[in-house]
Structure formats: structure tokens, C-alpha cells
Amino acid sequence: MVIPVNDEEELLERCLAAVHDALGHLDDLEGPARVRVILVLDACTDGSAGIAARWPLVETLVLSKRRVGAARAHGVRHAIDSSGVPASRLWIANTDADSRVPSHWIAHQLDLARTGVDVMLGAIRPEPRDLTPHQFREWQLRHLAAAPTAHVHGANLGVRAAAYLEAGGFPDVREHEDVTLVEQLRRVGAIIQSTDACWVQTSARTTGRTPGGYAAHVRAFY
DSSP states (O other): OEEEESSOTTTHHHHHHHHHHHHHHHHHHHOSOOOOEEEEEESOOSSHHHHHHTOTTEEEEEEOOOOHHHHHHHHHHHHHHTTOSOGGGOEEEEOOTTEEOOTTHHHHHHHHHHTTOOEEEEEEEEOGGGSOHHHHHHHHHHHTTSOTTSOOOGGGEEEEHHHHHHHTOSOSOSSOHHHHHHHHHHHTTOOEEEEEEEEEEEOOOSSOSSTTSHHHHHHHHO
16 A cells, blocks of 8 residues: 655644554455555655654655656556565555544455456545535535546555556656556556545645645535
């Protein structure tokens, strides 16, 4: 699992708590499994590193790019190079430091991987506390009935390492690295499954870490 972080001290603790719960759920359902949590601290100037240090499950990498594409790519490369297993058997789950994964998040992705799926495109839901009641109702009207294929979200994206490498990996960009990767995965013929069965709750703040990320979407539509 790879999580890029850029000054997320306010939200990182709850992100890692949710990841910890998901790991426990995986143990209950799947038996022993080797799951690694790789946190990429990219140009952090706040207390994110201190929060990460409190979680023994976390492997921390440090980067100074301030580009989410670079951070994701760095974390995935480290995961692949140090895994000791063939890329065809390695699954990379991706989320964001301002997000909370559900307890069955990892287990669901591994179930899909066992069926031969190469890429999971998961849905996200905004944190209701970040929106007014009117804004949240607007979101429900726009999204709850929508097909899960409508968007690609780096906060809820899983990919088989072999397919990731064939597609060229995350590009070193400030935003939309997730969309670009999935476009390349489609071009190389990866088996892609969209799902809303393991939606991730993410921050609905209006000032984000990238110019055109989810925060821009919230500003534009809600």
C-alpha cells in the first residue's frame, strides 16, 4: 500500500487508524498475509513525520518533489524493488493521507486480484462534516446513482505491479497522475474493474494539495 503525504498532520492520524483497521480485517478473513504500508513524505514541513513514527506498521520514505505523481511513483518503485516477489503476484493499493479506507478495503482488492483483475477503480465519498447539509445533498443527487466508472481516484486505486510496470507507472506530475496511469493501463490491455463496493471517504476541503484535485471539484460543483 502506498500513501503520498504533503503536510497532512490534521488528517494523517485518522488515515492510518483506518488502514490499521483494514489490516486487522484482512487477518481475520485471509489468514497470514504480507501487507506493507509505505508512506511517502513529500516536502512535508509540518508534524506528519512525527505522526507516522507513532505507527509501527508504517514504512516511511522522504522526498522533496512536492508532486503527487512523483511521490506515488517513488513509493510504488520502493514497494516493487524490495518486495522479493514477482510483479505478477504483487498488488499495489493506493490511497491518500486525507482519506479513510473501509475495513474491507484491502480484502476486497485482493479478492478482485485473485479473479485476474489487474486494476481496481474504486469510488470515493466526501467527508460529510466538510460540507454543508445542502452541499452533501447535492453530492448525493449527483453521485449516488452514478456508475462507478465515472471517475478515477488515486485515493481508491489498486493495480497489479506487472500491469503498472507495463503501463509505465505514475507520471512525475503535480496532478492527474492517476488518470494518466489508468489511460496507459487501458492502452496496454489491462483488465480493469470499477467498483463502489469499497468506497473510500475523503476530505471535502476546498483548498487542496494540487490545483486540480478533488478540492477543485468541490469548489466547482458544491
